[in-house]
Amino acid sequence: MRIAETVTFGGAGYDRAAALRGDAAALLPGARVLPLWRGKPLCAGPEALGWVPPDSPVLAAASEPVFLGRVEGQALFASDTSTWSPEAGAAGVEQGFLDTSEQRHPALPDPYAYRELRAVMAALTPLDAELAATAKALLHWHRSHGFCAACGAATDMAQGGWQRVCPACGASHFPRTDPVVIMLITRGNSVLVGRNGNWPEGMYSLLAGFVEPGETVEAAVRREVLEEAGIRVGAVRYLASQPWPFPASLMLGCAGEALSEEITLDPDELQDALWVSREEMVAVMAGQHPRLKPARRGAIAHFLIANWLADRLD
Structure with a gap:
């Protein structure tokens, strides 16, 4: 897929400077640091990350910084500030499917705030998105x-x-990075979608699942679709990948051709699954369908469906 890397978190190709990691501490003076609080990056408004100097009071009780790399010669780090407690009365817990709360540090002016990465990922530049995804995944790994x-x-x-x-x-x-297959399964003019019971009402997306040990990507696609929806899949091809730092997965986007049509649902995996025609999916993606809502913008499912509708899967 020629436009594969335009997916959110697809990468801006910044310099990860692996050769400098052994002496990264020497790069900290004069560097910029991205604080994250409980996995939420500091943002300077809804469309940009909020970088601070290493001596910022925001980092007073932060973890040892991790070295992200360099951009235009500038060393970049990330640090976990989860031990900081927001002021009394400030929202500080996840709120359902998407945490829309914002935490503002008293040492920083508006519009600086910790924001859920899912809420801002589609608005960030490709560079900021890649840096935020890398920082979130790395810091989660250290915590766990x-x-x-x-x-x-x-x-x-x-x-x-x-x-x-x-x-x-x-x-x-x-x-570590966990490989996950996510599948654009089609039969004729329709695509297979499903929903998890924890999702917002009406939201449907492509089927997905973890790759198991000793399994190829193609085999994982066929197994997951058969297990979740009872659909047998024939030819499978790779389309695009997306780093998905929730907490640390690599989404492997594939296209598959269904060999059967009748859905046999596994209720432990999905609340519902159905075939949606191309014409109907146009309305879904435009937010004009009376019942169905599209996959979240910024997720590879949304990316794959949009490009399927536009005939850009080559």
Whole structure:
């Protein structure tokens, strides 16, 4: 797919400067740091990230910064500020499917605020989106992998945040990414969509699922669609990928040709699944369908469906 990398988080190709990670601490003076609070990046308004200097009071109780790389020679880091507590009365918890709350630090002026990445991802520049996704995934990994999987001892951050080392047994651990297939399954003029019961009312998206050990991407597509909707899939081809830092997945977008049409739903996986014609999907994507709502803008499902409608899957 020739326009694959135009997907949100698809990448602006910034310099990750891997060769500098071993001495990243020396780059911190004069660098810019992106604070994240409970996974929410600091934003300077709804369309830009909020970078601060390393001595900012926002970072007073922050975690050790991780090195993201360089942009135009400027070293960039990210740091977890989740130990900070918003002022009394400020919203600070997730609110259903999408956390629309904003947390404002008293040391920063408006419009600086911590915002949910899902809420701003489609408005960010490709560069900011890639940096935010990288920062969110890396910091989540550090929060959830502080102990050695080999011996259980506490590990230390190394290589500018791209490695954790166990001082007890010497094991090295690296950030993980979970591969997930997401499928544009078509039969004739229709596409298969489904919905999770936790989603907003009326919202439908493409079917998706994790790739299992010992499984190819193509096999995962066929297995997931058969398990969730009872549809057998024939030819499968790769279209595009999307880093998805919720918390740390790589969405592998594929197209598949259905060999059957009757849906047999697995209620443990989906609340509903149905075939939607191309003409009907045009209305769905335009927000004009009386019952169905489209996949979230910025997600690869929305990207794939939009390009299917525009005949741009080549």
